């Protein structure tokens with residue numbers, strides 16, 4: 001007989017599994033974030049904190065007018081388009097996913113010379129040395145398969161004195177086994193680190209750390225938002241545009257509550273790093 005606990009062990013749909021797929025084919029959850037139902041759920045903003053956190057992150061980067069900025073792991077371009085529109089910056093969005101780049105270009109104002117989108121792997125950027133004043137990576141760094149290689153590329157394409165901002169998931173302690181098994185493949189937790197390990201990696205790559213800010217409250221807000229949206233989805237698939245997998249709402253609510261409990265304990269965190277290339 002299946003107990004109530006057993007019946008909620010597995011989500012109704014599963015994210016890609018790193019162990020079962022070759023790294024290049026899996027592309028670090030890229031295929032997960034390409035799906036229409038994921039886009040509809042997230043409204044094309046795939047990071048905790050949304051536009052508010054992006055604006056604070058950019059303010060802390062203290063970029064000059066007309067600065068050149070690349071958004072690495074730009075998804076479908078929401079942040080890049082906003083930066084080009086509202087911040088007087090020259091923005092290049094980069095993503096591994098061809099589908100995301102296609103969607104970002106569709107969403108662009110074709111008359112704007114302030115933004116462009118390029119499909120590329122963050123560990124092999126098609127840019128000159130010292131090309132950018134700033135680099136932004138929102139909820140994408142932890143998905144990059146070879147983080148030291150990506151940091152070396154970031155250092156190479158950033159001008160001396162340039163600004164690097166990374167917002168991402170982090171651990172504040174060991175992740176409980178149930179969460180690690182079931183939830184982490186759905187989020188940016190795949191290769192997330194604790195704060196000190198991130199900081200050590202950034203310093204080893206030659207970056208100076210200016211600010212480390214705890215943005216974990218944005219995770220709680222995101223979980224509440226997802227719960228509200230999933231209720232709407234359950235009420236008729238309003239947001240899903242026909243591509244929604246079969247959700248078991250009770251299962252998903254259970255895991256969102258588990259996730260929230262770990263956020264409250266400080267096991268799962270969201271951090272902002274503002275760094276500088278000397």
Ligand SMILES: C[S@@+](CC[C@H](N)C(=O)[O-])C[C@H]1O[C@@H](n2cnc3c(N)ncnc32)[C@H](O)[C@@H]1O
Nearest residue numbers: 028030046047073074075095096121122138140
């Ligand atoms: C959680 S989404 C964040 C998207 C966007 N930064 C945002 O906040 O809306 C992570 C993105 O990183 C991209 N990505 C993963 N690995 C990558 C890589 N090696 N190079 C470039 N982009 C990558 C994925 O395709 C996905 O669009």
